[in-house]
Amino acid sequence: MRTVLVTGPGGAGASTVAAATALAAARAGVRTLLITADPPPGLTAPGTPGLTVRTLDSAGVFQDRAADLQERLSTVFDLVGASPLDTEEFTELPGSREFALLHALGATGGHDIVVADLPPVCGAIRLLALPEQLRRYLARLLPAERQAARALRPMLAQLAGVPMPAEWLYETAARWDAELAAVQAVIESAATTVRLVVEPGPRTADRIRAARTGLALFGHRLESVTANRLLPTGSADPFLAGLSGQQQDHLKALYEEFTADGVPVRELPHLGRDPYGPDDLAALGGQDAGADPLPATPAAEPWSVQDRWAADGQLVWRLPLPGATRDTLDLVRRGDEVVVDAAGFRRIMPLPSALRRCTVSGAALRDGVLEVRFVPDPELWPR
Structure with a gap:
């Protein structure tokens, strides 16, 4: 299974490019899943054979996880005399959308290509690093050698005079580790690539340079850079011609920086309006998604x-x-x-x-x- 992670600076149009990429893959006959928090207007899964659009249900994922954790803590609540919360009392917390996205990446079976619409690039890099970091924390807090002594805990508790971690703690940690490992496997797979979407402008170079360093630090394979919302050249209007000329200068700088390292730069036009529906998405040239569900060769180990x-x-x-x-x-x-x-x-x-x-x-x-x-x-x- 191929996974395409689409991100870019906020407002660059990454969500639109992600939808165009998924639509093009589905129209090429590939079973495609689009994971997004905000589906583009007019794009519905029943309208395109082979395309499944999964809208993130961050509130539902949060409530399910909170209810599960509360159930596992029921013994502790009984000991301290606390009353459990009702499901309706669970209120979605900041960051739940990001966790819902990771949860969705770990459950993508039945598709040939998965296109994930990620948050803005700096947040996306930190989000993709989270499974590895959390697994490291779990390994440090509950190391394997300590878990091996579970059978001795009742005796150790009597000898030491202090309570030992309960069985539910180790079971919960093992379950979390397995789920995080599944997401980490997708993120680190040789068949997972990143498409960076930018709108060429005066601030593009600095923002993209930092993002590129962050992607490389975590070993993500940068497949391509998409220059989005390009104005037409040769306009008779002096104002539009000036804007287009400035944009072309920044576009040239993108080509110089990325193509030197073998990263292709793709261009998408400005439609003169906000894209709406499959026809507009197809007009953006999403056919570069390709029909091949796997890269031609596995990504080489960068380090x-x-x-x-x-x-x-x-x-x-x-x-x-x-x-x-x-x-x-x-x-x-x-x-x-x-x-x-x-x-x-x-x-x-x-x-x-x-x-x-x-x-x-x-x-x-x-x-x-x-x-x-x-x-x-x-x-x-x-x-």
Whole structure:
């Protein structure tokens, strides 16, 4: 199954492009699912064979999860004499829409291609990083070696004189971890790509550069950049000609930045009105979605270790971070993990096994690639 994640700066038209992409794939005969919080006006699933539009029900997902958690906490409520809430009392909290989107990404069976309309790009990057982060928190708070001693908890509680975590806590954590793992598998799949939608303008370059760095930091494969709402060139109206000329200058800068790295830039015209219905979406050129439900080749692992032992006695961990600058980049090692801060984003990653027995000897950012140099630790490296 192929998954296309569509995002961009707020107001760039990512939701419209996501709908056009899904419509084009369905019309090409591919079973397509569009996940969106705001379906474009006039687009209904029954009107297009092969297209399913799933509108996020954030309130429903939140109520279901809250009710499930309350049921699992019923023993605790009984102990403290608290009364459980009625289902009608659960009020949707901020962030529930994002969690509903992750829930939908983990339940997409029966389709060849899934097109997900994500929030604005900076929020989307942090949202896509959430499953990995939450699983890390669960592993730290409830490590496997502690769960293995479940049978001993009643005895340990008597010996220590303090209550031990109840069975429901471990069961709930295991269930959450399994659900997060399913979403993480979709996000990190070689068949999952990102389409970045922008409206060329004076602020586009800076906003996209930071977004590009964040996408690379978390290993997302940038499939293409869509330049949206392009005005026609050659207008006789001086005002429109001036606006179009400025837009073309910014479009040229997009081509120079992205095509140099093999990322295609696609152009969509301004219709002169807000798109409405399948005909307008088709007019936007969504046919670039393609009928192939899988990429031609799996995405290569972007982060690699180079063996330079013979040349200079070092191992080099190469981390592609296009758009990153030295003043927005920081790197800290914590035991067997590395904390990387880039363009306002942070990722904590385990070191490759070979590098865990090494010490950091230096790092440098060259041509959009962070190279971290390691030398073997004499106390840990086998002789």
